[in-house]
Amino acid sequence: MADATLTWPKNYNEVPKAAFTRSDLYLEEIKRIFHGPEWHPVAHESELPNPGDFRTIRLAGIPLLISRDEGGEVRVFYNACSHRSNQLETAVMGNKTEFECPYHRWLFSAKGELVGCPNPREFVPGFDKADYPLGQPRFDLFYGLIFVTFSAETEPLDQFLGEAGETLRELMAGDGRLKLLGYQKVRYDSNWKGYNDNDGYHAPLLHAAFKMLNWQGGKGRQYTATKRGHVCFESALSVASGPSVLKDKDLIAFKGQDPSVGSRIVQLFPTFVSTKHLDVINLRFATPIDAETTEVHYAYFAHQNDDADMLRHRLRQSSNLLGPCGLISMEDASIFHRIHIGSHTPGNAIFQKGVRDPAKLESEFSQNDESGNLPRWEYYRSVMGFERAQA
Template identity: 60%
Template sequence: MSSQCSDNYTGKAPAVWPAKVNQIPKEVFGDEALFEEELKKIFYGDCWHVVGHFAEIPNAGDFKTFDLGRVPLLISRGKDNQVRVFFNSCTHRGNQLEVATSGNRKEFECPYHRWLFSLEGALTACPGSKEFAPDFKQENFGLMEVKSAQFMGIIFVTMGKNTPPLTEWLGEIVPPTLSTLLGGDGRLKLLGYQKVRYDSNWKGYNDNDGYHAPMLHTAFRLLNWQGGTTGFQRMTKNGHVVFEAELKAIQNNGFVNDPSLVEFKGSDPAKGSRIVQFFPATVMVKHLDIINLRFAMARSHDVTEVHYAYFAHEDDDEAMIQHRIRQSSNLLGPCGMISMEDAAIFQRIHIGNQTPGFAEFQKGVTSLSEIPMDVKQNDETGNLPRWEHYRKVMGFKREGEK
């Protein structure tokens, strides 16, 4: 029998969520006004956001730009080798300072009135300053720095006033998997980017679960990757999810003409797949010998842009680098043979959720009132702590809650 919708559909996210913890109001994906609230409470709030990795800017003068919500950032490596994150805005009249996505500079010059900033953010020249306002002091007009912290080279920023320290925010279960994912020490070498624009809300993009992988991705089945027995899925109360899964060496079942592509040359074959999903929107993956950090930007309620950055390790020999390039250029991401379906799903999740009712989580649900913290590798319940954290940060009440 089909189910019925009783209330008028408005497309607006309800202020009160159902008492059942496995029901997410679908309107949260398509509500344009809600996105403005998310910018304030999450992206500009008391939360750490991943904006890059040191290996993207390895040399003094290297920089990259990034957007946190609508806030433009400039990430620069100074002559002192320190990485700093600035607002990408001239301290004079607010002109966007750097327009390139990345590059190398001796200094940053605003073309409007030729104000000049050092790589470390100091204002070093400002033509005509003798006629500036009486209280003008050049040393007060350095670039505005954003609070940042790093873990094995991953650059985190926050604009919140009450954000907990990064180590506390990461918690205990994230660092072990994350450090292995980063080659043990984060000494990475950038191989390049695949950049993609998804017609999807950022929450749909980051709602991939442990249940879908062997179901959606036919290639996982064809390659006999069905999870194994030594894997796990763990979550933190503030919305991070960590996966480790076994990838058995493939038996050539005739599906693959050139099996060298899916060879595993790394050192930990028992756990060929590791994933860290940070709240709110960053995913990092090590799959076979691919090291892939996905820098996500929530552009609007219906567009999410993701820069898939791929890395080698600094200690790799030339053969290993070539192997990583080959795997990285073919398997994951928006052009990858084993998981490109995700891209199609992000769009369909977004379209399909512009309908009444709830996104219903089922696989692994054992209680309708308790947020599960102990789940299996292929459960979808691992996403519920993240949804609960989201609900609390956004201030949505539950039915029956005061």
């Protein structure tokens, strides 16, 4: 990696600011992380409830087509014709049982099989349609959450998730039987690491709604789940009654079953964030666009067993509390951008809250510590091959 070297500080609580800004590092990150041996959540199967439903996405530049075939099976393909790699589907989502390439009219089923192509008698001798299905990356499902990896060396999904799997399952209503409510999509003027360096320390300090709503912090814990630095938050709910700034106090009502763990967050390396806060179920699918831009798809869900009142309640909370313009998170976009700007200065970002020993990497943290991000940074450093300074 001659063109993308970086010396890492000796102390575990220091991160070089250059990691957020250097474009030469970005190209190596795409190769080693996003196209390397990592699992990336890309959608939930409830986004494709019916046979023939599909959606398209791009993950670190690679176009994907996710579909549910006539038999109800979810499949993931590269969104490229197996003939000359023309982008097969341009719609964001829809319903089709067949996909036709407009360039040479090759036709594919929802199972990815090549079912028709003009003039095959004039093709290479021995041509067989069975040899030209749509290409597929490795993919797997976890309670309906669809993961993709572009490497044959990636460990099995259950090993990748580790302890985070149990918190993620509970976050998705315990069984993953979700119902899509809708999306919010945004591009942040920030490197992907600036977006994903969000921590537990800032929330009650940055977000004005916590004070406006007289929100009370509950007890909880934060822990890393694997060597990759996946971080999980499990927090009790303690919502103040009678906030004076809301005419409709049901907006922050909690109708769940267990207020002792009413809030859960799972951050999976490199960019996935999932949140269950109050009655909001929010999965955030993020991808780097370039070294200075990150795109995030906020997807909101209900449970399939919700009655009409609960469905409406979740919908109102989803669109008002979380997301790029939510009451308790609207300030994040500005901070992501300002981190990116400020990181163009010399030196290191130095973590403080929750750091008991700069020479030691821990795995258990208090709910509002910023030190929970450090195992993720250490994994990033090791994957990128950066040597730690000795003195």
